[in-house]
Amino acid sequence: MFFHRFLFLFFILTITLIQSKKLSSGPEINVTKHLSFPNFNPNQDITLLGSSSISTQSFCIQIPENNLQFSAGRALYSSPIRLLDPNTQTPASFTSTFSFQIQSAPGKSDPVSGGLSFIIVPDEFTVGRPGPWLGMLNDACEDENKVVAVEFDTLMNPQFGDPNDNHVGINLGSIVSETVINVSSFGIRLNDGNVHRAWINYDGYKKFLEIYLGPDGITIPARSVYSGNLDLSPYLNEYMFIGFSGSTGNNHTQIHSICSWNFTSVSRGFLRVPSTESCESKIAVDNDENAPVPSKTPSSFYIFVAVVVLVLLIMINLYLNSKRKGKDYSDENVVVSKENQRPCPPNRARKFSLAEISSATRGFGELQILGNDSRSVTYKGTFLSGCNVVVKQFSSSCVSDKRRMIKEVKAVAKIRHPNLVAIRGWCFDHQESIVVYDFVPNGSLDKWLFGFGVLPWTRRLKVVKDVAEALSYLHLKELAHKNVKPSSVFLDISFRALLGDYGFVMSAIESSRFESLISQKVDVFEFGILVLEVVSGRGRRSNPGELDLLDLAWALHESDEKGKLVDRRMGPVVNPDQAIRVLEVGLMCTLNDNKGRPNMEEVVEYLNFERPMPELPASRPVSLFPYSSTTGLCSGYSCSPFK
Template sequence: MPCLTLVESTSTHEKKQIDGPVVNVTKHISFPQFRLDDPKIIHEVKLLGSAILSKDAIQIPDESQASDLRHQAGRAIYSYPIRLLDPVSQTPASFETTFSFQFSNSSTTSFLGDHPTSSNGLLGNNTGGSGLTFIIVPDEFTVGRPGPWLAMLNDACEENYKAFAIEFDTRQNPEFGDPNDNHIGINLGSIISNKTVNASDFGISLKDGSVHEARVVYDGGRRWMEVHLGPNPVFSGFLDLSPLLNEYMFVGFSASTGNLTQIHSVFSWNFTSTSQASLRFPSQETCESKLINKYDRGGFQSQESSQPQRSRKAEPPASFLIFIAVMVLAIIAVASLFYIGRRKRAQKNAVVLPEKKQRPRPPNKPHKFTTTEVSSATRGFNEYEILGSDSRGVYYRGKLLNGTQVAIKRYSAEFLSSQLGLDRRRLLKEITSMSKIRHPNLVPIKGWCQGNREVMVVYEFYTNGSLDKWLFGVGVLPWTRRLKVVKDIADALSFLHSKQLAHKNMKTSSVFLDVSFRAVLGDFGFVLSSTESSRFEAAVSQQVDVFEFGIFLLEVVSGRGRTDTDVSQEERDLVDFAWRMHETDEKGRVVDRRMGSLVNLEQAIKVVEIGLLCTLNESKGRPNMGEVVEFLSLDGPIPELPPSRPMALFPYNSTTGLCTGYACTPFK
């Protein structure tokens, strides 16, 4: 990295930087092949999502782990950041990258008749799904959305998420402006390409099973890019990447599948970047210059010039100096002996206490944060760090001093002063007790903060965001992923209830997706009533969890919220609508139509029935979460639903998702 040297002005003694020569900083990456036994590959290539090293290549998706290759997303990123922008001049780096890739069917492909098909029922060679990108992104841990998003971006990403990609796309998505299902696109911070090239115009078919060689050359000074596919220059033109670049970025590949699937393989990769950097001149003020300056000001004189001015008569005799030195040493010796003797006598009379050992705190153990730490992590609770909000407070993204990313729930003053938050001590007690709970499908609590009449909870951060953004967003979650989500969350709730605890805030925005799309339950409710015993309160809250989980199941299957103003009046309340469809034996109408024919309708209807069971009165057959987990295995029968909706359903506030009124007590 360039060195910045601070120098001191001899006239003003102020520090300043002096521009020096401009030099080039070069980085070179070379992977002639991706071998599993090469330790360099293991350390320098980070695989995210559904990506794997297999058969001397990077493969996306990972067919060894996914039973269904549809709607998979993965990335392969060089593990270390690369300097791609000079922040002084705002000049982007020049770079050149070459890589070989291939699109092919799953190894489980078989043939039915004249049409190739994979074992999961998907068409083969002539379909494609969806494509591969060479990406430059600001982080090394985010995986974008599958399908047409190519694992580059998703609708949960912020608008200012800086990303550049060159896509090799084998699916036509008219909503994104794709010209056909065989094109190359240049994407500047958006999934909609700024420039598209029809590969067929050059006699190239991306999905013909051939190994293709791509070469991208970018001149940062001229802002000029060239893209070659094989011997063909498919694009050349002016392209300013500086608005999309931070000083340091990550480079690599991303790929995804949608309703149709293919294996994306990268066999080799070379990347070289050259960025300019302004060095600083070292300080011209040296020790020698200081001596010269002092001499010029008369502070020193040379030995030759001062020798004649010395008076030999003024020099003291050598014997006198020796006598003085001996006397000083004798005085020091006597004083030392006196001090040592006095210290020994004091130690005999002293009581020696064992030294108290400071027990080190485990680095990952939840603990109390200071208000200063939390404020610093969120840049003073900057509005740009807000992840979301609800009736209880605001979620902020934060970064601790050790670099760990966290999500911080800052409870609002209105919530803390409401009846739900009157007993703040009990609220903090539940936070600390919940922070000790660990389960693969529960968001870990890293700590809490109390101060200045505030209460905040520090959670682990999940870059793929909350489920509601994926479930109710632009794209469509496939049925297999939805089923996995409800099973994950059922396991989490069942575990909590087995510990005599409850979540108390069960809704889609409390469910988060990790980098591999495993569902985890967070944003705990921490609602306690100071007038009830903890055992009674836990029993009530667990029943509320089951009821809310039933609504959660209906939301996941239907792909819509519990209240929806965009539908007809009779369908507006999701629970009412689901019960009416049960009464008329039309439960299939509850299932999200956007999933099309890929949904397993029998499974989806069974999950709807489990959701309706969870909304029964406790005395009328509402299951506990342990039973729900068994039902969601979908292996055996479930209890029969009543023919019509019971009259006294568990009431809830459709806005906050909280139980309200007397009905929040157990039914007898």
């Protein structure tokens, strides 16, 4: 190991020596780029993507180009701009000022809603998604960590944290704005059809951003709509593309016009200057026989010596390795197994080597940990391809039957459903038991229910339906999830719910009992508890002296006051009939299996109003769980084996 490190360091030093002979760094300089577009025409250096065009009548960029619904487009300056010094990680300073107009499409009386954004993106090929994404992001194609945008949004999307339909947002690698400004308080209405002007000033050295907004034709306002410290360096590459994006939603038509644009950036860099060894010293003058011969040993000689020594070291290393015994190179020590070298079909789960998993999680580093419990530790990982994944490493003490677990993981990995988190693969090498999942950007449901923000009712209803669809599909495939709870439900960038984090790990006793007695029936029971948590916005376990959530729900049902369980933080926008029906579905799922508990296919039909709901018992059944406490299984939901 020491020899390998020495060889690696020697190689790096040799390359550094070679490079140092080629160029030297000079003084720090400023690299300035200036763009000026008093108007636009098709012959300018503007790349149009998606639904965007340059009007030959108004000489403005139009997004969308026609009277289109649910469309998106981008208009970018054709060449990349240097916005980050990679040596110092200092972002460039820049000023972007542009005039824009947001108005209804000609001849249309539809509500004016949509949005426009000034964007800084990593490529000139991607078109962002329409609707509430404003053409900024494309969760299927784009490196979302490298996107900066200032949005001018005229549609309220509560799921993205929008305060109203007239706001400016600052987006850093996410569709959810880092900061949102209600511009109504500044007397500005973005979609009033007037021409507005925006000034976006960023000081890269101080990492300070200012945004001004006012009518076109005036000087910069005295008061900014936003000013504050903001570090853009994590969201920038050295070279980025700048421009605009916009979109419209369903049943809404709106045209965003950019009529003029000035942009100036100043980035820092080091001037590359010639080395001290000038070319003149290498020129031999033919008619000057007495010209002095340089006494300095040529740099090429040093390079030649370094390369020869490096080759000798490599040959010695290969010779020593060939003398080692074959046992030191067993199949278990090969970094990439033969199975992993075989090409895999797209989206098909496969076996990973421990080296691949370790590299993706930076050696299972603490900074990569997403969560942990007594049975496992969960990490965020990134493979060399740039793909983000979730790596769940199980404790060896919790895996009593590894062969059975491998079989179960492979069975679940074969299925694909829009509401199930896909399993990328597994690793059962070197006493490790690891399952690799797709990474879902918005995190788990429990953080949204019990942490930051308030999920609106429409989002919660969709979560319940999505999870029900996922469980119904699993049960149809004769599989069970075995770990249904808010922390096992994940939200993607569109807030679609995906069920993941399967309950694979069980002791031998629990395993046999689970297979013979519980399996899919407990999934239904746990789904009922999840429904109560989603509607009420509170956890299943209570504080000392208070009723558990299930006890409280049945008590309110008995007194015909189920409406009191609905989360009041959602405000008056809740549909009370929907909320009560969903609560009743949740309670029905907690009935005894032989006393009315439905299967998940029936639950889906209840939630979609495709099947009439049977009446719930007037009072809570004596035993909600059909198994005796003498068997070691719980008689209520609070001690389910997968909590």
